[in-house]
Amino acid sequence: MAERTTIARPYAEAVFRLASETSSLQRWSDVLDFYAIAVTDENLAYALGDPRITGDQMDDLLSSLMENISGQEQELIKMLRENGKLQILPEIAALYNEFRANAEGTIDASVISAFELDDAQVDKLAQMLKKELNRDVNIEATVDPSIIGGVIIRAGDTVIDGSVASSLQDLTSYLTR
Numbered sequence: 001m002a003e004r005t006t007i008a009r010p011y012a013e014a015v016f017r018l019a020s021e022t023s024s025l026q027r028w029s030d031v032l033d034f035y036a037i038a039v040t041d042e043n044l045a046y047a048l049g050d051p052r053i054t055g056d057q058m059d060d061l062l063s064s065l066m067e068n069i070s071g072q073e074q075e076l077i078k079m080l081r082e083n084g085k086l087q088i089l090p091e092i093a094a095l096y097n098e099f100r101a102n103a104e105g106t107i108d109a110s111v112i113s114a115f116e117l118d119d120a121q122v123d124k125l126a127q128m129l130k131k132e133l134n135r136d137v138n139i140e141a142t143v144d145p146s147i148i149g150g151v152i153i154r155a156g157d158t159v160i161d162g163s164v165a166s167s168l169q170d171l172t173s174y175l176t177r
Helices: 002-021 025-038 042-048 055-064 071-082 086-104 119-133 164-175
Strands: 106-113 136-143 151-155 158-161
Touching: 002 025, 002 071, 002 086, 025 071, 025 086, 042 055, 055 071, 071 086, 086 106, 106 119, 119 136, 119 151
Parallel strands: 106 136
Antiparallel strands: 106 151, 151 158
């Protein structure tokens, strides 16, 4: 996985520079996210692996997937196809979105709770994380009853495990030493 990320980094950096220069950060994020999902589709992967399909036909197929694709966006997809790098589009998209979030001073956070959180609780968590991380926080909340209670928060490299399940596991380890 690290190798794919290493390979993807120069592409993501180049696209980020271009997007910054052309004030099109959101558009490039949308394009990369779209193609990152598209290339993981089994049917598309099968079609792209078909030796009977020429490079130009593949480029046409890939361009036709998204409406209003620009020339620069088409050139990126074509370059990745020609270099055999379409499969790293998910890593390129992820790195690009990290660069964008850093530039915009935001971070995405995943919050896992045992029960569904209401808007007030999500807002309170976002404010707490904003103070801690010095960035605006976009929270995606999910429910996992197996954590029993509390929350698990993942924001970039930061992980805060305040789940009851984790606390019980720590207590069990302490008592069985």
